[in-house]
Amino acid sequence: MIDINATLIAQMLNFLVLVVLLRIFAYKPIVKMLKEREERIAGSIKKADDDAAAAEATLKQYQEQLAGARVKAQEIIDKAEKRTREDHEASMQTTKAEIDQMKHAAQLEIQRERALAVEKLKGQVAALSIAAAEKIVSKNIDAAENEALIKEFIDQLDKDKIGDLPC
């Protein structure tokens, strides 16, 4: 039952052959594949980390840019508002000045016209006085007639509206 013979040597050789064959057909390809997988996984993890870092950096950059843009926009709005206010004020000033000037000019004109009218009136009053006096003188000096004459004169004065004076 436990006789030892040349089978022992044959089994050693058989085993050696199996080792060589398994090494070629199974061990090497599997180990190679394991290495590849390991590298790939490591690569994937590294890439994922890198991507995450890059994304974070980009996000930070965007946020900074956004903050900068917001500040700038506010600045622009402030500036525009300020300018508008200044413009408005300036135009108000100009308009006020213009109005003042116009008022002033108008007043001057009014005074001038008035003076002119008074001058004219004075002249006409004198002429009328002379005309009235002439009429009185040419007629008989009668108290009643005089009074009627003056009344008529004044009525005529009202009716005819001698001159176009505004006052």
Next chain:
Amino acid sequence: MHEIGVRETVQFAGLTFNWETLVMTWISMAIVLLIAILATRNLKMVPTGAQNIVEGLIVWLREQTLTSLGPKGEFLCPLIVTLFLFLIVANWLGLVPTMASPTNDLNTTLGLALFIIVMVHTLGVYMKGMHYIKHFFQPFPIFVIINVIEEIAKPITLAFRLFGNILAGEILIIILLMLAKWAILPSVAWLAFSLFIGGVQAFIFTSLSLAYLANAVKDSEE
């Protein structure tokens, strides 16, 4: 009827061979190779099906080897992987009716054990030189006797443990069937136990081989 212990022999070139053992060994080798080739024929990055099993086995044995032997033991991984796969298939082959385990022959187990032990000493001398030889004479030169006995005992225990377990299992399968035709339950239970024994013995043989190899290959802390 199967005659226990009687082996059919053939003569070749003046040498005697146990024909059944050789045939069963070749069948085991063929099964191992077939499984390995089928499982690794189309290796994928994302493993599926049979690739998972064979890949898992190889990764597990590779890790065992690297843990025991250190990085220098990388080149012995195929040996350990082959040893385990061959032994487990060989042990289980005997459970198939009309088949026999190649490991029920002492020639197989002693052949493997001697193969491992020769390798251990060759590698020991090759990798550590005089230091390896010197460690047999420590702490005192007289210890060489104990050490030599130990070294001789290693392959013998390795061989007989496996041989005894597998042969006993097969004998009991036959005896249980001879005892009574109705004794199906004990037969089935024993078959299941033999399945377990086959796996355990394959693992023990591989682990002990690794331990012996570690003696020769692994860097000592000194």
